Amino acid sequence: MTRLNLKNTSTPINRLGYGAMVLEGYYGAISDDDSVNALKYAIENNLMIDSADAYGAGRNESLIAKAINGQRDKAFIASKFGIVFDETEQGNAIETGWGFGLNINATPNYFAKALRASLTRLNTDYIDLYYAHYPDPNLDIEETVEAMAREVKEGNIRYLGLSNVTADQVRRAHAVHPIAAVQYEYSLWRREAEIDLLPTLRELGIALVAWSPLGSGFLTGKVNDLAENDFRNNNPKFVGENLKNNQDRFAPLSKIAQDLGITTAQLALSWLLHQGEDIYAIPGSRKISRIKENAASESIDLSPEILNKINQLFPIGAADGDTLV
Known part of the structure; x- marks a missing residue:
C-alpha cells in the first residue's frame, strides 16, 4: 500500500483506514473474538483505526485495546469525543437528519474527562489523532480547540482533528492550533464536501478523512432490503422510494466495475482516493x-x-434523500 503523510503530521499512514464503528452491531451482530481479529488484521496491515467513545458507549475502544495487546507502537489510533452517551452527563441537542438527535458536549471540562476515559479504555498514554466528534452548538469552537491543544502539549494527543464541521469552523479552529484532519461524510452519493469544505481544507493544508465512504454500504451494490433493526432505516437515502430511486440511479456504477474486473465497492473507494492525495477513507x-x-x-x-x-x-446531489451532517 501507498504510505503517505497525513497533512500537518510526520506520521505516514495508509490512505485506506478501518472504521471500527461496524463492530457495534449497527450492521448485524458480531462476536468479540471476531471483532478483535478484524482489528488485529487492520493493525497488522497498517490501517488507521477509527473509533469514538460513543461507539458502544466505550466498548469499541476496549476492543481496540485487546487487539493492540501490548504492541501500541504498531497502531495508529484515531478516536473522538463529544457525543454524550452517559445519562448522568449534560449535553446540547443537535439534529442529524437521520430521524434522531444527539446530545453534544465539547466543553473543556467534559473534554478532559472524556479524554482520560478513552485513554483508560484504550490502555494507552496517548491517542494519535483525536477529533471533536461534533461542534458544540452552545460553545465557540475556539474554546474546545484551546483545551485540546493543551493536551497536545502534555503529550496525551499527537494530532488534532475535527468532525462534521463547516469550513468557517475549520478556519477558526485552525487559527488556534493546527488541525491535522477533518472527518466528514464523503462518497459518490454525498459529494457536498466538495463545495466549501474541501477547498478550505486544501487552502489550509488539512487532510479530509471520509466517513461512510461506501454510503453506509449502499455503494457496494449489494443493498436491497434492510432488516427491521438496521440503523440505516433512519437514513433518508434508504427510506421508501428514495432507496429504489437510488438503486436505479447508481446501477451503472456496478456495470463500470464489472467491465474493469473489480468490485463495486473497490470502484467507489478508488474513485474517492483519486480525488486527491489529501483524501483518506475509513x-x-x-x-x-x-x-x-x-x-x-x-x-x-x-x-x-x-x-x-x-x-x-x-x-453532487445525485442521490435522493438529504442528511444534515
Whole structure:
C-alpha cells in the first residue's frame, strides 16, 4: 500500500483506514473474538483505526485495546469525543437528519474527562489523532480547540482533528492550533464536501478523512432490503422510494466495475482516493475478507476517461434523500 503523510503530521499512514464503528452491531451482530481479529488484521496491515467513545458507549475502544495487546507502537489510533452517551452527563441537542438527535458536549471540562476515559479504555498514554466528534452548538469552537491543544502539549494527543464541521469552523479552529484532519461524510452519493469544505481544507493544508465512504454500504451494490433493526432505516437515502430511486440511479456504477474486473465497492473507494492525495477513507467491515477487498482499492488505477464518466453520472446531489451532517 501507498504510505503517505497525513497533512500537518510526520506520521505516514495508509490512505485506506478501518472504521471500527461496524463492530457495534449497527450492521448485524458480531462476536468479540471476531471483532478483535478484524482489528488485529487492520493493525497488522497498517490501517488507521477509527473509533469514538460513543461507539458502544466505550466498548469499541476496549476492543481496540485487546487487539493492540501490548504492541501500541504498531497502531495508529484515531478516536473522538463529544457525543454524550452517559445519562448522568449534560449535553446540547443537535439534529442529524437521520430521524434522531444527539446530545453534544465539547466543553473543556467534559473534554478532559472524556479524554482520560478513552485513554483508560484504550490502555494507552496517548491517542494519535483525536477529533471533536461534533461542534458544540452552545460553545465557540475556539474554546474546545484551546483545551485540546493543551493536551497536545502534555503529550496525551499527537494530532488534532475535527468532525462534521463547516469550513468557517475549520478556519477558526485552525487559527488556534493546527488541525491535522477533518472527518466528514464523503462518497459518490454525498459529494457536498466538495463545495466549501474541501477547498478550505486544501487552502489550509488539512487532510479530509471520509466517513461512510461506501454510503453506509449502499455503494457496494449489494443493498436491497434492510432488516427491521438496521440503523440505516433512519437514513433518508434508504427510506421508501428514495432507496429504489437510488438503486436505479447508481446501477451503472456496478456495470463500470464489472467491465474493469473489480468490485463495486473497490470502484467507489478508488474513485474517492483519486480525488486527491489529501483524501483518506475509513470503510468498515466485520469480515477480514472485506477488509482485504477494500484495502486493494488503493492500488487500482482509474483512467481519466473512467473518472470523467463517473463524475458525469454521479454529480453532487445525485442521490435522493438529504442528511444534515
